[in-house]
Amino acid sequence: MTDVVVPKWGATMDEATIVQWLKGVGDRVAEDEPIAEMETDKATAEIVSPAAGTVAELLVAQDADVVVGQVIARIDTGEGAAP
Numbered sequence: 445m446t447d448v449v450v451p452k453w454g455a456t457m458d459e460a461t462i463v464q465w466l467k468g469v470g471d472r473v474a475e476d477e478p479i480a481e482m483e484t485d486k487a488t489a490e491i492v493s494p495a496a497g498t499v500a501e502l503l504v505a506q507d508a509d510v511v512v513g514q515v516i517a518r519i520d521t522g523e524g525a526a527p
Contacts, residue, residue, distance in 0.1 A: 446495040448479065448517040450510045453489065460484045462504055471499045473519060480516070493503045497522040 454483060460482045468480040478490035479499065500520040504510055 447515045452512040
């Protein structure tokens with residue numbers, strides 16, 4: 445599993461809001477593919493997947509407030525699976 449965390453954009457960013465999930469549980473994602481939109485006090489931007497795989501969990505609801513470094517989703521990369 446690979447955690448998706450809220451990135452820090454800019455020196456003053458401490459928190460943001462998940463505006464929209466672009467992917468749901470069970471959806472396949474590529475590395476660097478957008479999975480959510482996040483809004484700060486200054487901008488709206490996409491959060492991208494750090495790895496290719498399948499969305500295993502969404503840990504926060506849409507419209508939820510989040511903080512930098514918070515785990516918001518998990519991607520199942522298939523690593524460690526039995527052959």
